[in-house]
Amino acid sequence: MENLIDLLGDIVSAEHVLSGDAIGEEYTHDEALTVDPHDPEVVVRPATTEQVSRVLRLANEAGIPVTARGNGTGLSGACIPSRGGILLSFERMNRVLEIDTENHVAVVEPGVTLAELDEATSEQGLIYPIFPGESSATLGGNVATNAGGMRAVKYGVTRHHVLGLEAVLPDGQIIQTGGKLVKVSTGYDLTQLIIGSEGTLALVTRIILKLLPRLQHRSTLLIAFESVDKVTHAIPKLVATGIGPLMVEYIDKLSMAGITRHQGIELGIAESVQEKALAYVLMIVEGRSAQRVDEDTEDLGQLCLDLGALEVFVMPPAAASQLVEGRERSFWVGKETGLNDIIDVVVPRAEVTEYMEKVRAIGEKHSTLITGCGHAGDGNLHLGVFQPDPELRSTIVKELLAAGMDAGGEISAEHGVGAAKKSYYLELGDPVKIELMKRIKHAFDPKGILNPGTLYD
Numbered sequence: 001m002e003n004l005i006d007l008l009g010d011i012v013s014a015e016h017v018l019s020g021d022a023i024g025e026e027y028t029h030d031e032a033l034t035v036d037p038h039d040p041e042v043v044v045r046p047a048t049t050e051q052v053s054r055v056l057r058l059a060n061e062a063g064i065p066v067t068a069r070g071n072g073t074g075l076s077g078a079c080i081p082s083r084g085g086i087l088l089s090f091e092r093m094n095r096v097l098e099i100d101t102e103n104h105v106a107v108v109e110p111g112v113t114l115a116e117l118d119e120a121t122s123e124q125g126l127i128y129p130i131f132p133g134e135s136s137a138t139l140g141g142n143v144a145t146n147a148g149g150m151r152a153v154k155y156g157v158t159r160h161h162v163l164g165l166e167a168v169l170p171d172g173q174i175i176q177t178g179g180k181l182v183k184v185s186t187g188y189d190l191t192q193l194i195i196g197s198e199g200t201l202a203l204v205t206r207i208i209l210k211l212l213p214r215l216q217h218r219s220t221l222l223i224a225f226e227s228v229d230k231v232t233h234a235i236p237k238l239v240a241t242g243i244g245p246l247m248v249e250y251i252d253k254l255s256m257a258g259i260t261r262h263q264g265i266e267l268g269i270a271e272s273v274q275e276k277a278l279a280y281v282l283m284i285v286e287g288r289s290a291q292r293v294d295e296d297t298e299d300l301g302q303l304c305l306d307l308g309a310l311e312v313f314v315m316p317p318a319a320a321s322q323l324v325e326g327r328e329r330s331f332w333v334g335k336e337t338g339l340n341d342i343i344d345v346v347v348p349r350a351e352v353t354e355y356m357e358k359v360r361a362i363g364e365k366h367s368t369l370i371t372g373c374g375h376a377g378d379g380n381l382h383l384g385v386f387q388p389d390p391e392l393r394s395t396i397v398k399e400l401l402a403a404g405m406d407a408g409g410e411i412s413a414e415h416g417v418g419a420a421k422k423s424y425y426l427e428l429g430d431p432v433k434i435e436l437m438k439r440i441k442h443a444f445d446p447k448g449i450l451n452p453g454t455l456y457d
Contacts, residue, residue, distance in 0.1 A: 057172030070138030076418025110140025153377030248377030
């Protein structure tokens with residue numbers, strides 16, 4: 001181990017190699033609720049692609065596992081280090097290298113946070129529209145998990161906005177994929193293969209991102225419904241209007257109560273409506289002009305009333321910002337109130353109604369509280385499971401995920417599989433596809449050093 005530390009120090013300098021008591025607690029975990037933290041043997045903090053290459057070459061020759069880390073905001077346990085392994089932190093590779101206003105792209109290192117990129121793009125009237133709800137998350141982590149978020153109903157997820165990558169293979173070789181290009185049809189799309197691979201195929205050291213014009217006008221609607229069924233029936237019709245709302249979020253009554261209490265928000269909704277409302281839709285409309293936004297807001301509000309909404313509220317900007325922030329932080333609210341697990345199952349939008357009925361039945365069957373928020377506009381539901389018994393909780397989560405897959409969905413829409421959902425993925429997934437993905441993993445990483453224990457054993 002002393003020899004390894006010395007060799008790593010030769011690559012990145014000694015002050016950027018941490019071992020023993022110098023390894024802070026923050027390096028041992030991410031935000032997954034069901035995966036135990038692990039101490040790495042050593043933390044290394046490279047500053048360049050060449051240094052990453054040399055670290056991986058050294059690790060590969062010695063057969064030492066390597067786990068990449070951004071800011072540890074993930075919810076799947078994908079950046080929890082292997083015991084006896086190297087944790088490679090990208091905290092020093094945090095530069096916005098270029099904002100190209102001619103090609104509408106940003107070139108960033110993986111340690112850049114969403115907040116830092118947003119500040120850099122706003123100065124140019126541009127925006128990177130993917131926002132998974134945590135501004136301190138890094139772009140490298142977003143690429144690793146194919147992060148989505150509340151704006152996915154309009155703008156898609158990370159893979160729709162990554163044009164190219166620089167990545168280091170486990171043996172230290174450096175590859176370039178894609179570029180400042182609108183489209184490519186030259187061989188296999190390695191960019192898309194690496195996105196969402198959770199650090200198991202290659203380590204991304206540079207990212208080329210598509211940017212869009214930053215729209216200045218917005219309106220926020222809060223729509224109260226007396227049942228979850230009415231919400232889920234309304235969602236496809238709202239999306240089908242062609243208006244293209246920025247956000248269409250589902251929040252159940254319990255989650256709304258927790259969010260408003262945590263944020264200190266006064267919704268301004270009549271007590272009689274709050275008593276009847278069991279579910280809410282939070283919707284944002286954006287556009288180039290205030291007039292167009294007002295027209296779209298009126299049309300969507302009227303449609304909601306026609307679809308059985310109890311009431312439609314156009315929120316003042318300050319209260320709207322508070323509520324959106326509260327929705328973004330609903331996971332933390334859940335943690336404070338005893339949340340034991342969270343899943344991010346996704347089903348076809350038209351199947352949400354039937355799926356939510358199955359969720360209700362599963363909760364009743366096991367006498368377990370299951371709360372719901374979610375990106376209802378794209379069928380991505382975040383279900384919080386309040387069940388402290390680990391065996392029973394595992395049974396419940398398995399049933400929730402299996403029901404989602406039976407409805408034509410998948411286990412994870414944006415958090416990734418990681419270590420937290422690996423057992424469910426291996427049991428419920430298509431074995432032919434899993435075996436094919438294992439062969440792809442072996443082609444990239446024949447010694448299996450990159451993030452072992454994530455996706456596969």
